[in-house]
Amino acid sequence: METSTKSGFDSIIKVFIVLSTVVFGLAIVPLLWMVPMTIRVFKRIDERETFGVGFSVCCLLFVSVVAGIAMFLRDSEYGYPVRTDKKNSLSHQQHYVSAKKKTGLATKKKTRETRKWLCMPYGIFLILFIILPILLIFYYAFSDPTTGLITLKNFKSVFEGDSSVTTFKVIGQSLGVAALTTVICILIAYPIAYILANSKWNKNIVLVYLFLLPMWINFVIRTIATKQLLIFFGLDPALHPWVCSIIGMVYNYLPFAILPLYNTMLKLDKSQIEAAADLGASPVQVFFKTIVPMTIPGIVSAATMTFMPTMSSYVITDALSGRTIKLIGGQIEHQFLHSQLNVGSVYAIIMLALIGLSVIFENFFSEKKKGAR
Amino acid sequence: MEKELVMNAPNMEMEETNRSLQRKEKREKAKKAVALTFVWIMLLVMYLPIMYLILYSFTDANVIGKWQGFNLDCYSTLFNPKNAFAQQIWEAAWNTLWVAIVASTLSTVLGTAGAIGMHFLGKKFKAVFNFANEIPIVNAEIVMALSLVILFAWLKLPTSAFSLIIGHMVLTIPFVVINVQPKLEQMDPSLYEAAMDLGASRSGALFKVMIPDLLPGIFSGFMISMTLSLDDFVITEFTKPSEGMDFQTVSTYVQGTLAKGAIPIQIRSFTTIIFVLIVAVMIGYTIVNNRKAKKI
Incomplete structure (x- = not known):
């Protein structure tokens, strides 16, 4: 095996694969598989390895026809056995290893390396559809819709004069609704989770499922049903916007609060609670001194699970407050419906700032907990 | 004390x-x-x-509290192919279903591959990936939705079925990754290497040794994806096809009819049928699980 010699096809493959990646890459999506494949091709060439039939076919079909054919030719030139017969795969494997003159350790390291590349498509997806769009929000917020030049116009239209009053009102209402919903959700979910997780009282997991089941019914339909039911009970959303909105929010987000609390309660250290009781602590002391501190991680994640999505659940407040309570999410939708993406971006940045603050808040609490340990 | x-x-x-x-x-x-x-x-x-x-x-009463006698109008009109509301509802239901299936399947494949790759990355890169993966979970759905709309506007592309699928994938992929990750941590790394030493090809070792180990995580990731996708309103509203035919999923359809006035009575029978189906699936799942537990 003359593995050390260079093949004439190497440069042909490299040129064509880069060319087609660049050309088709303009359509953005093909980058998802083209970039990882190109990198792999380059690595294989540099390491003087064969490509294998499957990989060559994929290149031929999805990246570049010329490069794919050249890859086949290069493989046959190298004279490696093309693995088609499964029965002989063992001998081929040995053949490979001896041909490469690599130790077992090196092979192991290499398999680790190749498995790494599995995350490439996801990495590109993250960059294209999650990170790039968020950067674009910042660009749009600071640029003029028609000329594309950098300007503070959009911020001015949100924070100047009369509009600033409505903006701060919207932010205040969003935070108010979110905070109230979170507190009420945790107050209701905490005892439920405690009872469900306590094996003395409940041994049946079905009861837990029952609390989660309404999540599978479309939430818009559930919200409308809630609205009609509230009217039936004499609570008109137009007259009691706050009460109705909070009921709707709590109803929708309660399962999200129960689940993390239930999971932490399952792991509660029973002996610690019993020890506290045996050592003479009153039930109230037991609750506040042992149970609550042990469940702080659950409380924090339940709070984040309810607080953050609440601010954007404008569908619920729209339906249950007669459109008197406006959330930041609703403002973003309003701008979107009027094709004002630049002003919408400003609201999105406000939202991002609020989310950033609550993440810092959450981290602060979980860090504190870790420090206490 | x-x-x-x-x-x-x-x-x-x-x-x-x-x-x-x-x-x-x-x-x-x-x-x-x-x-x-x-x-x-x-x-x-x-x-x-x-x-x-x-x-x-x-009952076919339009307002709650006004029971107009027992009848099956909601059901008979729902299954009447000539009824305009029924047509719209079934079309919306079909749209919801196929979008959820396509997006969840793609998310599961991409997310599982991503999680496996991330597992073997160095510490720094792993941290970067984990951070990026957290963004859509922590971020408000509406910010993600607007950012995708802006991306497509920036590329001068109209929103289409493609942007809708991408939107639902953004929503669901992180949950696939965080469901597969714990299973990867539990996995015995020597098994994969043993398979390789015994002559399995790379893909063979991956599909016959690693994937079966991860299957519970992959499955729960897929199920969560389906749940999120089926119930989604915000991302669908923003990224749904804007040109051509009026594209609606159940969420956007109901919200749209509500904005116009009352929701069609057929929604009630439709929801009832869905609810009965879900309960049936739940009961079946619990029975199967109990049997499995007894066998072990």
């Missing part, structure tokens, strides 16, 4: 301990009853809106 403890050393007579034990038992029973009553009352409250929908699916 500690001094008290020493003083409190048990020094009681047998009879008294017996009586106190009985009392304790009684108190425990009362506690249990109170606790379970509370849970059941909460459940009842949570199911009230759904029960209202089910009850009123057997």
